[in-house]
Amino acid sequence: MKSFDIPEYYRSSIITPLKEFRRKRDKLKRDFTPTLLDFGPIRLLIARHFGFCYGVENAVEIAYKAIAENPGKRIFLLSEMIHNPDVNADLQSRGVRFIMDTKGNQLIPWSELAPEDVVIIPAFGTTLETQHQLSTLGLDIAKYDTTCPFVEKVWNKASQIGQKDYTVIVHGKPSHEETRATFSHSKEAAPTVVVKDMAQAQRLAKYITGELPVAEFYTEFAGQYSLGFDPERDLQRIGVVNQTTMLASDTQSIADFLKQIMVQKYALTPVTTEAHFANTRDTLCYATNDNQDATYALLTYPADFAIVAGGYNSSNTSHIVELCEEKLPTYFIESEQKILSNKLIRHFNGHTKEEIVTENFIPKRAGSELETPVTVLLTCGASCPDAVVEGILLKLISFFPNARPVSEVIEEFAQ
Numbered sequence: 001m002k003s004f005d006i007p008e009y010y011r012s013s014i015i016t017p018l019k020e021f022r023r024k025r026d027k028l029k030r031d032f033t034p035t036l037l038d039f040g041p042i043r044l045l046i047a048r049h050f051g052f053c054y055g056v057e058n059a060v061e062i063a064y065k066a067i068a069e070n071p072g073k074r075i076f077l078l079s080e081m082i083h084n085p086d087v088n089a090d091l092q093s094r095g096v097r098f099i100m101d102t103k104g105n106q107l108i109p110w111s112e113l114a115p116e117d118v119v120i121i122p123a124f125g126t127t128l129e130t131q132h133q134l135s136t137l138g139l140d141i142a143k144y145d146t147t148c149p150f151v152e153k154v155w156n157k158a159s160q161i162g163q164k165d166y167t168v169i170v171h172g173k174p175s176h177e178e179t180r181a182t183f184s185h186s187k188e189a190a191p192t193v194v195v196k197d198m199a200q201a202q203r204l205a206k207y208i209t210g211e212l213p214v215a216e217f218y219t220e221f222a223g224q225y226s227l228g229f230d231p232e233r234d235l236q237r238i239g240v241v242n243q244t245t246m247l248a249s250d251t252q253s254i255a256d257f258l259k260q261i262m263v264q265k266y267a268l269t270p271v272t273t274e275a276h277f278a279n280t281r282d283t284l285c286y287a288t289n290d291n292q293d294a295t296y297a298l299l300t301y302p303a304d305f306a307i308v309a310g311g312y313n314s315s316n317t318s319h320i321v322e323l324c325e326e327k328l329p330t331y332f333i334e335s336e337q338k339i340l341s342n343k344l345i346r347h348f349n350g351h352t353k354e355e356i357v358t359e360n361f362i363p364k365r366a367g368s369e370l371e372t373p374v375t376v377l378l379t380c381g382a383s384c385p386d387a388v389v390e391g392i393l394l395k396l397i398s399f400f401p402n403a404r405p406v407s408e409v410i411e412e413f414a415q
C-alpha cells in the first residue's frame, strides 16, 4: 500500500516499527493474533491492526502539504479533518480554521471566504450542497480534497443501486459527516433513507409492510429521507450501503432483516429476491474490517482490562470500544494524559457521552509484590496516531518499577 509523508511526531519509535514488523511477516493479513509485549509485572496485548488508515494518512499528508504550499494564505478546513483531537489541534495551531463543527453547524459564515483562500475537504468527504457553495464562492475544491477513496466507493455503490431503480438505505449515524455526505451524493441517484440502527430498521420495516401509516414516516424519519420520498412507492425495491466505519455485524443484521421483510412481503425465492432487494455486500472499508477483526482476535485472550485510544467522536473507535466492553472493563481515552495515576483513569462513557473517572482501574496487584502479572489489551481507532498509543504504553509501564526495559522487550520481539 502507498506510504504517506506525515509529520514524524505522529509516528512512534516503538509502535510504528512493531506494526511494520508484523506487516512484513504477514503481508496477506492472515494472522490476526495480537502482539504480546511481556514486561514482567505487566503484559500488553496489542491488536494486530489499529491506527492511521490509508484515508487518514492521505488526509494528513494533503493537509500539511496545503499548509506548506500556501504561506501567508488563509487556510480553512470544512470541519474536523479526522476525528482525532491531537491532529485537529495541531492543524489549528498552524493557523488552520474550521468552517463547520462536526454536526454541520456553521462556525465561519460563507461570506467570510474569498476565492484566494485555501479550503481542505476532510477525509469524510462533503455534501454536494457544500461543494456547490464553495464553487459558487470561486474556491478551488479539488486541489486539497482529502475525501477517502473508500468513502467515494460507497457513493459509487449507492449510485449503481440507484441506477437499477433501487432505493438506497444507508446504515449510518445521521449526523456524522460521512453519512451526511453519503446521503447527499446518494439522493442524486436514488430515493434515500438513513437508518441509524436495528431499531430504526425495524420501524422502517413496518412502513414497508404497511403496518404503520405513511404519514408517520415523515415525522419518525425527519431529516433522514430524501426530498419527495414516498414510502409507498420508494420502499418496494431497496438496497443497503453503510457508513464505512459501522460495526460489520450490525450492518449485516440490518441487511439480513430487511431482506427477510422483502422476501415475506413479495413471497420471493432465492431466484427472485433481486427483484426487490439489491444484492450488495457491506461497504465498510478495509481498515474498519481489519480493526474489528483484530479486536475480535484480541478479545479471545484473557486480560484484566482494555484500553482503547481515539477521539471520542470517532465512529470506528466507538465500535471497537463496544466490542471490548462486552468482554471486560474497557477504558476509552484520548491520550495518556487521561491516565491520571496508577489508581485513576478519566475515560469516556459512550452511553452517557461524558467523561468519568474510575478508581483502581489497575487491579490491586499493580505495583505490589504479587506474582501474577497484569494483562492489558491495547488498541485504538483508525484516526489515532501511533505516538498516542506509545504514550499510553509508556505510562502504564511506568507504574511498575520492576518492569523490564522497553528496548529489551522490543528487541526480543523483533528477533
Ligand code: SF4
Pocket (backbone or CB within 6 Å): 053, 054, 055, 056, 123, 148, 149, 150, 151, 244, 245, 285, 286, 287, 288, 316, 382
Ligand atoms: S476509516 Fe476507512 S473510510 Fe475512513 S478514512 Fe480510513 S480508510 Fe477511509
